[in-house]
Amino acid sequence: MSQQGYCAAPPYSQSQPRTGGFPTSFGPPNPSLHYGHYGDPNSSYAVPQPGPGATLSSHTSSGHPASFQGPQPTLLTQQQMALPPGSQVPPPANNFSGLSAQPSLPTMARQDGIPGSGPPNPNLQQLPGQPPGPGYHPQQANYGPQMAGSQLSYPGAFPGGPAQLSGPQQKKLDPDSIPSPIQVIENDKASRGGQIYATNTRGQVPPLVTTDCVIQDQGHASPRYIRCTTYCFPSSSDMAKQAHIPLAAVIQPFAVVPQNETPLYVVNHGETGPIRCNRCKAYMCPFMQFTEGGRRYQCGFCNCVNDVPPFFFQHLDHIGRRVDHYERPELSLGSYEYVATLDYCRNNKPPNPPAYIFMIDVSYRNINSGLVKLICEELKTLLDKLPREEQEESSAIRVGFVTYNKVLHFFNVKSNLAQPQMMVVSDVREVFVPLLDGFLVNFQESRSVVNNLLDQIPEMFADTNESETIFAPVIQAGMEALKAAECAGKLFIFHSSLPTAEAPGKLRNRDDKKLLNTDKEKTLFQPQVNYYETLARDCVANSCCVNLFLFPNQYVDIASLGLVTMYTGGTLYKYNNFQLNSDSPQFLTDLRKDIEKKTGFDAIMRVRTSTGFRATDFFGAIYMNNTTDVEMAAVDCDKAVTVEFKHDDKLNEDSGALIQCAVLYTSISGQRRLRIHNIGLNCSSQLADVYKTCETDALINFLAKSAFKAILSQPLKTVREILVNQMAHMLACYRKNCASPSAVSQLILPDAMKVLPVYMNSLLKSCVLVGRPEIPTDERAYHRQLVMAMGVADTQLFFYPQLLPIHSLDLKSDAVPAAIRCSEERLSEGGAFILANGLSMFLWLGVSTPPELIQGLFNVPSFAHISTEATLLPDLDNPYSKKVKSIMEHIQSQKPYTMKLMIVKQREQPEMLFHQFLVEDKSIYGGASYVDFLCCVHKEICQLLN
Numbered sequence: 001m002s003q004q005g006y007c008a009a010p011p012y013s014q015s016q017p018r019t020g021g022f023p024t025s026f027g028p029p030n031p032s033l034h035y036g037h038y039g040d041p042n043s044s045y046a047v048p049q050p051g052p053g054a055t056l057s058s059h060t061s062s063g064h065p066a067s068f069q070g071p072q073p074t075l076l077t078q079q080q081m082a083l084p085p086g087s088q089v090p091p092p093a094n095n096f097s098g099l100s101a102q103p104s105l106p107t108m109a110r111q112d113g114i115p116g117s118g119p120p121n122p123n124l125q126q127l128p129g130q131p132p133g134p135g136y137h138p139q140q141a142n143y144g145p146q147m148a149g150s151q152l153s154y155p156g157a158f159p160g161g162p163a164q165l166s167g168p169q170q171k172k173l174d175p176d177s178i179p180s181p182i183q184v185i186e187n188d189k190a191s192r193g194g195q196i197y198a199t200n201t202r203g204q205v206p207p208l209v210t211t212d213c214v215i216q217d218q219g220h221a222s223p224r225y226i227r228c229t230t231y232c233f234p235s236s237s238d239m240a241k242q243a244h245i246p247l248a249a250v251i252q253p254f255a256v257v258p259q260n261e262t263p264l265y266v267v268n269h270g271e272t273g274p275i276r277c278n279r280c281k282a283y284m285c286p287f288m289q290f291t292e293g294g295r296r297y298q299c300g301f302c303n304c305v306n307d308v309p310p311f312f313f314q315h316l317d318h319i320g321r322r323v324d325h326y327e328r329p330e331l332s333l334g335s336y337e338y339v340a341t342l343d344y345c346r347n348n349k350p351p352n353p354p355a356y357i358f359m360i361d362v363s364y365r366n367i368n369s370g371l372v373k374l375i376c377e378e379l380k381t382l383l384d385k386l387p388r389e390e391q392e393e394s395s396a397i398r399v400g401f402v403t404y405n406k407v408l409h410f411f412n413v414k415s416n417l418a419q420p421q422m423m424v425v426s427d428v429r430e431v432f433v434p435l436l437d438g439f440l441v442n443f444q445e446s447r448s449v450v451n452n453l454l455d456q457i458p459e460m461f462a463d464t465n466e467s468e469t470i471f472a473p474v475i476q477a478g479m480e481a482l483k484a485a486e487c488a489g490k491l492f493i494f495h496s497s498l499p500t501a502e503a504p505g506k507l508r509n510r511d512d513k514k515l516l517n518t519d520k521e522k523t524l525f526q527p528q529v530n531y532y533e534t535l536a537r538d539c540v541a542n543s544c545c546v547n548l549f550l551f552p553n554q555y556v557d558i559a560s561l562g563l564v565t566m567y568t569g570g571t572l573y574k575y576n577n578f579q580l581n582s583d584s585p586q587f588l589t590d591l592r593k594d595i596e597k598k599t600g601f602d603a604i605m606r607v608r609t610s611t612g613f614r615a616t617d618f619f620g621a622i623y624m625n626n627t628t629d630v631e632m633a634a635v636d637c638d639k640a641v642t643v644e645f646k647h648d649d650k651l652n653e654d655s656g657a658l659i660q661c662a663v664l665y666t667s668i669s670g671q672r673r674l675r676i677h678n679i680g681l682n683c684s685s686q687l688a689d690v691y692k693t694c695e696t697d698a699l700i701n702f703l704a705k706s707a708f709k710a711i712l713s714q715p716l717k718t719v720r721e722i723l724v725n726q727m728a729h730m731l732a733c734y735r736k737n738c739a740s741p742s743a744v745s746q747l748i749l750p751d752a753m754k755v756l757p758v759y760m761n762s763l764l765k766s767c768v769l770v771g772r773p774e775i776p777t778d779e780r781a782y783h784r785q786l787v788m789a790m791g792v793a794d795t796q797l798f799f800y801p802q803l804l805p806i807h808s809l810d811l812k813s814d815a816v817p818a819a820i821r822c823s824e825e826r827l828s829e830g831g832a833f834i835l836a837n838g839l840s841m842f843l844w845l846g847v848s849t850p851p852e853l854i855q856g857l858f859n860v861p862s863f864a865h866i867s868t869e870a871t872l873l874p875d876l877d878n879p880y881s882k883k884v885k886s887i888m889e890h891i892q893s894q895k896p897y898t899m900k901l902m903i904v905k906q907r908e909q910p911e912m913l914f915h916q917f918l919v920e921d922k923s924i925y926g927g928a929s930y931v932d933f934l935c936c937v938h939k940e941i942c943q944l945l946n
């Protein structure tokens with residue numbers, strides 16, 4: 001039975017041939033069938049025995065049992081402070097015993113690290129510069145028994161719920177007393193930020209992805225490369241099924257490391273190549289145990305005992321460690337690279353350096369909008385910035401140029417030509433490459449011809465009235481060119497419209513709002529014709545990565561066009577209704593970043609595990625021909641592959657759960673290399689150990705990707721239900737097995753998962769999972785595709801945007817102000833706020849924003865004078881402007897997509913759009929507020945426990 005229960009065989013599966021080999025991986029689609037093992041109400045309240053390692057201090061509140069076991073429902077998380085008896089609020093007169101199954105009435109017992117008790121002081125949680133919002137003014141002492149008392153007013157939500165209650169207890173749940181993502185983020189920053197985090201301990205939970213620290217590789221891969229949903233795996237499959245916690249690793253093999261961290265060492269064993277276990281083929285790593293005086297080693301993955309090759313022999317010291325332990329990266333580090341030998345190359349030949357091919361749609365609209373000219377101008381400078389190895393003077397990457405509308409135009413830009421030459425391919429049914437010599441060139445050598453061409457292209461098509469375009473043949477042409485040149489590479493395709501011209505992969509507008517919320521809605525996310533899947537497979541086979549820059553004015557069928565991009569490890573960019581003046585900066589920054597990105601080409605990734613468990617499912621911008629090899633025509637620094645693991649035996653608590661990810665790839669200079677990342681996790685037979693080491697950010701990454709994959713084959717409603725169910729099961733299992741006994745009406749969340757509900761609610765409200773006629777289908781397909789390739793930091797920000805107050809900045813400090821919770825209640829008329837989620841950035845201005853701030857940022861005298869047309873703040877020479885711009889740059893610098901700035905004035909129409917990003921609030925599309933959702937989750941948990 002599946003933990004997440006998706007019936008995950010996609011209609012055009014990436015791993016078709018053998019996915020059937022894991023029938024047990026996929027549960028039936030009906031979630032109600034999955035979770036029978038909680039059914040016995042009598043067993044639910046067997047007194048739990050917390051594991052020896054569990055930190056249940058807050059929960060072992062046996063000294064004050066009454067504090068938490070009154071008849072009132074209460075909400076606790078595991079971090080809860082034991083309250084002195086005096087602080088307890090007497091239970092209300094109502095007898096709630098009959099409401100034990102109506103957990104929509106949780107009362108709050110707050111903890112979140114607020115020490116002591118006494119009357120709650122809501123200001124404690126207030127962050128600097130944040131005005132008190134409605135509802136938690138300090139004077140409102142009767143607000144509650146926030147520690148244990150206020151009840152939820154949630155009229156109509158649940159029959160028999162608080163709507164029927166009367167009297168003073170009928171108060172809305174205080175948002176300040178439910179777990180705050182900001183508090184969690186800030187607490188982690190306070191305790192671990194700015195420090196050195198050494199990866200020397202197996203199963204150690206790293207700092208949150210939002211915490212800045214310096215990571216030192218001491219034997220396990222940096223969390224920049226691998227993050228896990230839990231750092232302690234359940235020792236048995238039964239236990240894993242009981243907990244319903246996904247066991248997954250999010251691997252970002254080419255993640256950028258900051259300047260102050262050590263780049264990967266490269267190990268070169270010459271012709272011998274990397275040392276590998278004879279049986280399981282794992283690479284030499286810190287998990288290999290040397291024996292017999294150093295003559296043999298036992299593989300940590302399969303336990304096979306191997307001979308040490310003579311050239312690699314070394315004596316052992318008194319603790320059995322090789323004396324050269326610290327001199328060899330492959331013995332002492334979590335991550336390193338090997339130079340690969342010819343055995344690891346296609347056809348046993350060293351690879352050629354990769355090539356980039358620029359393919360520009362020169363149909364009427366792109367010429368007319370000035371886009372073609374913009375691209376050509378920019379390329380002249382960008383081509384000097386192609387990535388190169390640090391020790392090399394210039395880039396080894398070759399470049400080629402194609403333009404197209406209904407036909408294809410190839411250009412010969414050989415360095416000895418006076419003028420570029422154009423060759424037209426009008427038979428688009430079976431594209432061939434009309435020239436080999438002179439198509440892919442070194443930019444330095446052909447600079448004048450290439451620049452000449454880039455000058456001429458806009459002129460050449462200036463009079464075009466061709467409005468129809470082809471698309472699939474463009475990719476085909478690029479791929480054939482790479483194939484003919486026997487190299488890997490990237491296509492940069494700049495495209496605007498639905499490809500309606502007569503050609504393979506021709507598409508029609510099949511967008512149909514009537515399909516929303518029906519069983520057929522999933523077809524909107526599937527490619528319209530099979531051709532694109534075949535094309536994707538061919539591209540991967542020829543290591544052709546497709547980057548797609550889309551400039552649509554209307555539906556272009558991203559589910560079809562983006563498929564090849566997705567399967568080839570490419571990146572999709574989209575600029576709706578592109579306007580040269582306002583959108584060029586965003587597009588050009590994206591293009592520049594993409595061209596400069598460090599990338600691995602012709603990559604194949606393999607994830608090996610120690611005995612007892614294995615990788616069963618993979619999510620990302622990847623292609624799979626079989627069940628084990630993850631193929632990526634290219635993989636760049638921002639792409640992450642999320643890997644799910646399942647047990648196939650018991651795990652050994654002593655040896656732990658070891659994971660080795662090996663990526664074989666061709667470097668930008670054409671060197672074949674292996675990048676190895678190793679990480680060791682703990683194993684335990686105590687559920688509490690598993691819960692204690694969970695990482696919510698990684699969990700959400702996994703849950704989002706698995707749900708976004710599942711929508712290809714299942715109704716969205718089912719997918720949403722499964723998500724809620726799975727979370728409820730995780731939390732109920734904790735409650736049942738790890739928490740000390742308490743009234744069923746208490747909501748108890750494990751400390752490491754206490755913000756899971758708020759993130760989950762945001763995921764459920766994502767436009768991908770919510771079918772509404774107002775949301776364009778292409779937008780949904782676009783978000784789906786982006787999230788599938790995201791790493792943990794990107795999904796964290798995407799599902800819980802950063803909201804920063806900027807009206808109370810400390811202009812002398814370099815620090816970015818502390819974020820506040822994403823809710824309208826946290827905004828204020830007198831404030832200004834930046835909101836960013838990795839794709840969009842907003843500057844929201846309250847109607848009473850101080851005039852000096854307005855003057856400082858916009859150089860206009862008042863709120864009324866601010867134009868919301870601008871997509872950039874003006875460059876002004878004053879401290880406000882400089883500070884706010886530097887904050888925006890800081891947010892942007894860490895994100896793969898350039899965020900276009902939108903200026904939103906309070907109570908003006910575009911505010912609606914902004915409000916969708918306030919993910920703690922009820923969504924205009926019907927998604928629940930955080931408070932309401934928490935109540936629903938509580939209800940689900942209670943049902944499971946009953």
Ligand SMILES: [Zn+2]
Nearest residue numbers: 277280299302
């Ligand atoms: Zn082995």
